[in-house]
Amino acid sequence: MAATxxxxxxxxxxxxxxxxxxxxxxxxxxIFATYDMELSVVFLDDGVLALHPGxxxxxxxxxxxMASLGALVDWEVTKVYVDRxxxxxxNISEDAIITIGRDEETDAPIRPRVLDSAEIAAMMAAxxxxxxx
Amino acid sequence: MKLSVLVLEGPxxxxxxxxxxxxxxxxxxxxxxxxGIFFYDDGVYNATRLMDPPQxxxxxxxxxxxxxxxxxxxIVCVAAAKRRGITNxxxxxxxxxxxxxxxxxxxxxxxxxxxxxD
Numbered sequence: 001m002a003a004t005x006x007x008x009x010x011x012x013x014x015x016x017x018x019x020x021x022x023x024x025x026x027x028x029x030x031i032f033a034t035y036d037m038e039l040s041v042v043f044l045d046d047g048v049l050a051l052h053p054g055x056x057x058x059x060x061x062x063x064x065x066m067a068s069l070g071a072l073v074d075w076e077v078t079k080v081y082v083d084r085x086x087x088x089x090x091n092i093s094e095d096a097i098i099t100i101g102r103d104e105e106t107d108a109p110i111r112p113r114v115l116d117s118a119e120i121a122a123m124m125a126a127x128x129x130x131x132x133x
Numbered sequence: 134m135k136l137s138v139l140v141l142e143g144p145x146x147x148x149x150x151x152x153x154x155x156x157x158x159x160x161x162x163x164x165x166x167x168x169g170i171f172f173y174d175d176g177v178y179n180a181t182r183l184m185d186p187p188q189x190x191x192x193x194x195x196x197x198x199x200x201x202x203x204x205x206x207x208i209v210c211v212a213a214a215k216r217r218g219i220t221n222x223x224x225x226x227x228x229x230x231x232x233x234x235x236x237x238x239x240x241x242x243x244x245x246x247x248x249x250x251d
Contacts, residue, residue, distance in 0.1 A: 004241055014251075020174055021251070024173065027233065031232070031234060034234075035234070037241070129137075129240045129243070129246035130246070130248075131246060
């Protein structure tokens with residue numbers, strides 16, 4: 001079993017709802033969270049649209065995943081990042097993205113941390129594996 | 134180098150499945166080890182024995198099965214397979230159904246994971 005604490009990154013690059021990629025990437029995050037690995041998650045390109053609040057998939061007749069994303073921290077998926085330029089390109093304000101949980105002590109909302117592309121690139125270079133969705 | 138491969142797209146419609154196969158052949162020819170192949174999302178369709186392509190076309194599931202016969206661990210994700218009606222009864226030989234935890238193990242046991250998707 002995966003027990004060596006390797007650094008593994010899941011990237012979310014696809015728009016939500018147009019394909020199953022975002023939903024399946026979340027399934028992977030939750031399973032990987034139960035393994036002893038250093039997991040990080042990065043939303044970039046159209047993947048940042050998954051962080052837009054107020055999404056409702058009822059009209060699409062599909063399960064939706066906003067509740068799952070909103071509880072990432074509860075599942076101990078805490079290293080969650082988003083690419084600043086990808087947000088900017090899509091006119092999404094950095095403080096208008098969903099929360100992924102609340103701080104246990106202060107109850108303050110936790111949002112994905114906004115990073116510059118260079119910081120993300122440096123993180124990518126340090127990974128053992130990147131699982132790209 | 135020990136490599137694991139993740140295939141996210143089905144056969145014939147997307148090049149990802151062919152690219153994965155060609156990449157693996159090239160890697161093996163260079164002396165690398167393929168620790169395992171994990172089929173996820175529509176990638177699970179790569180493993181069905183129900184496919185019956187014209188004779189002058191490549192037979193993708195047969196090709197994967199032959200690769201599995203060489204001892205490479207080939208795994209189809211159970212949740213993705215159930216959604217798409219891929220069961221043990223329709224799998225080609227040398228490919229097995231298991232959970233996403235196996236993907237974590239393939240990552241752990243390889244030096245690199247290479248993903249083929251859209």
